[in-house]
Each structure stands twice: as structure tokens, then as C-alpha cells.
Amino acid sequence: MLARLHxxxxxxxxxxxxxxxxxxxxxxxxxxxxxxxAEVERRQLESLRQLLAHAHQYCPHYRAEWDRLGLxxxxxxxxDDFRAWPLTTKETIRAHRA
Numbered sequence: 001m002l003a004r005l006h007x008x009x010x011x012x013x014x015x016x017x018x019x020x021x022x023x024x025x026x027x028x029x030x031x032x033x034x035x036x037x038a039e040v041e042r043r044q045l046e047s048l049r050q051l052l053a054h055a056h057q058y059c060p061h062y063r064a065e066w067d068r069l070g071l072x073x074x075x076x077x078x079x080d081d082f083r084a085w086p087l088t089t090k091e092t093i094r095a096h097r098a
Contacts, residue, residue: 045079049076
């Protein structure tokens, strides 16, 4: 009973007060841990594409650099295809923070 109360209080704090989706992410992780490897990799690839598309759209530095290198966020048929992309360093972030 105490554990249920604790979870309810935590859910209210995370969801209502902080506006976080912690418990949704938790439920997704609980479910996804049992998926076949191919499905996990498919989801990872889709998430990576969404992240890169967002960065390409909203960050002039990444857009210019990736366009210069001929890299497309929607390209790549596998996670291995993205290994050729340049790594982001702290120096790059500091230099192009705006």
C-alpha cells in the first residue's frame, strides 16, 4: 500500500507539477525490453532520424555542416550508415551555441 501511495505521489510530482512524461517513458521501456532485436534497432533508427531531422531544421550550424558533407537526416537504411557522421564535441557546441 505504501509503495502504491509513493508511486501516486511521484506520478503527480513528475506529471502534473513538473510536466514530465516519466511514467510514459517507463512503460515504453518496460514493454520494449522484450522486443526482438530487429524491432529495437528499427525503433532506434526511427528515433535517431527524428532527432537529426529536428537538429537539421532548427540548428543552422548542423544544417550547414551536414549539407556541406552531403548528409541527410532521412537517409541511411541502418544504424551503421550513421556511423560516418561527424561526432559532436564540446568545442563544437560551445562555438555554435546560438
